[in-house]
Amino acid sequence: MITLFHAPQSRSSRIVWLLEEIGAPYVIRPVSIYRPMTGEGVPDEANPHPDRRVPALDHDGVLVTESIAIVQYLCEVFPQAGLAPLPGDARRGEFLSWIGWYACEMEPALFAGMTGALAGSPQKQRDHEAVVRRLGTALGRAPYVMGERFSGADLLIASALGFGRSAFPASAAFDAYLERCKSRPAAIRGLALDVASGPQGGA
Structure with a gap:
């Protein structure tokens, strides 16, 4: 259980x-x-x-x-x-990379954007821009970060994006991605x- x-x-x-x-x-x-x-x-x-x-x-x-x-x-x-490539699958590394990116890069950038910490830190600004660029690039290629199929990485990323959408700039791609994820029956x-x-x- x-x-x-x-x-x-x-x-x-x-x-x-x-x-x-x-x-x-x-x-x-x-x-x-x-x-x-x-x-x-x-x-x-x-x-x-x-x-x-x-x-x-x-x-x-x-x-x-x-x-x-x-x-x-x-x-x-x-x-x-x-929801994820299993150990031994060639795409397992990509999945784990997105999970690690979410925790190490996206979350800090989200909270920096929400708390106003970007204004006083050029390094945080660069990190924030890198997060926006990486997610935007992925969503410019496919509906989800690993391609055509929703994964556990999307669940983490979309849940954070839904919580802190205001921390990131206006983006039709971000908004459409968030809506795709939030509209899933689950x-x-x-x-x-x-x-x-x-x-x-x-x-």
Whole structure:
């Protein structure tokens, strides 16, 4: 059985989406978290995440935390979902590269754009421009970052882009990509489940 320890409107929301994409049975265990952007909430002692954050996922006693680890784990354990090239596939390296790029490049650029940190840092400006250029180049070639097929990398990238669209410049390609991803049936179901879990998901 899969149990997702989840706080609504947080990083774990995209894991609800991922679980809907996979189609395996799971349960959502709402937990409270501290939300640094608003200063609200308290950590939940019932949350198995070492830092009492989300997402945290228990799969038959195996604990996996952090979005990129959970995406890689579930895509491998449930290959029938077709969300990632498996180990041994020639495109596995490209998939892992996009996952790593999301965590190491896109997320920092997103928060720099949202917080106004770009104005005082030429290096952050260059990094931000590089993120916009790389994603724009990929979407200029195909509907998803790895081509014609939606993958776990798109789930991470699109969920972040949806959260922080204002951090990046106007782009018809970005907007169309976001709409393609958000309109997937699993994404729609995941959003409904996220909303239904309440404003804070108290313990």
